[in-house]
Amino acid sequence: MIDEHFDAIVIGAGMGGNAAALTMAERGLKVLQIERGEYPGSKNVQGAILYSEMLEKIIPNFREDAPLERHLVEQRFWMMDDRSHTGLHYRSEDFNEEKPNRYTIIRAQFDKWFSSKVREAGAVVLCETTVTELVKDTFGRVIGVRVDRAGGFVRADVVVIAEGVSGLLGTRANLRDIPKAANVALAVKEMHFMPRETIESRFNIKGDEGVVIEAAGTITKGMTGMGFIYSNKECVSIGIGCLVSDFQKAGETPYGLLERFKRHPSVAPLIEGSEVKEYAAHLIPEGGYKAIPQLYGDGWVVVGDAAQLNNAIHREGSNLAMTSGRLAGEAIARIKTRRDPMTADNLAVYKELIDKSFIMKDLKKYKDMPSLLHTQSQNFFLTYPQLVNKAMENFVRVDGTPKREKEKLTMRAFVAARTWWGLIWDAFSLARAWR
């Protein structure tokens, strides 16, 4: 097989790689997909939430047989200090719809299923094989890949790089830089198993309903980051992530943070008595619009996390991976149909499709958000959560202090912590970055 020439090689069988491989195989291209894991999904880590609309564009009837966990009916945001949280919860019966909008999934299982669709469409999926190098010709055009199997040079007209966030092959081939520590977050996660009835009573849900909790505050010890709790059918995914540059500076351990988060009085009762079956860690692209590298060149395109495509504000990493993979597949199929060569000029259509999609529009909207949250982490992740929880305590605790006095105390605490100008400036910066 290694002597064969492929229309396209896809490196990696995550969301981006699978979307690209499926899109091209369905359009009749001869596709080889290479995955280093034992099976597709065995190297992939995510929270994980799946957005239906982006998958529907690739597999319209996915609900028939995809391994889905729970459809989400409730979203909780928690602002936490060490002993309390102030929450904003949104729950709606409208999410119990015929075709739900969001699901929790377990990636290793989901990716195996996704990959079965790729095979059915006719792509060759080669597992337990690591790509060691993107092979270029003397003109610098990518003409194939080298793999860690005997005789391992495989040729193709175009290589879709879907190798994931760390992006080793792309950086080695000088297609882009290694991600900066300030532009990626490290998240650690555990899978806590318990009977489904226990999950349903603890999260106040029934049937296949699910809840997502996203939490920020003193749990990250002043670092930029957040915690999350996702309800699956028979387990709960619980994790926490912070910028790598913050871990580097603070000297905190990721597992220490996770343990603290798990023991928080608001969290502990949710996972009490559960059995932990896995501990995983993963990097998440957080640089946003400004960290997106060159997306195409002669004989190659890059998709998903490898292209640092992630909307950190809306937690849409796999979503952007699936969409960029599909668009890359469509662009390549279009060029192939015209029998044109896979040059940078022709592959530029991939970037045009990305620019026209929600991907770039959303990332552009939040382009200033990463630098705001990343440079002011002490204020947004430590000071404000403490102040808000103190304010809530002042509001709800009845102790004989006159209410006017309490309001003054709350206001004074905010001003003392940030000064009037600081408060105004923070509000202004946040509003500007959101707009």
Next chain:
Amino acid sequence: MADELSPRIEDKLYQNRYLVDAGRAHIKVREHDVPTAPLLALLTACPARCYELNDKGQVEITVDGCVECGTCRVIGEPTGDIEWNYPRGGYGVLFKFG
């Protein structure tokens, strides 16, 4: 590490499935006498605690429990402190859930 909130990382990693590629570490630490700041940062930043100080105060790596997140690559590769590769096909961590 006396902090009661520092769990034994071994207990966490024990739950995971690995296929260890004996004798072929996919990450290597550059030889050094005194560790650089990025190397010292890896002692705490690595989520599988693969990096430890040896008797001579140098940073060493044992990759057996590595979860292949890439954090050490982001911190240590630009400065040349470590050399990072994907494990050979089929080897390394094998996530059951991911």
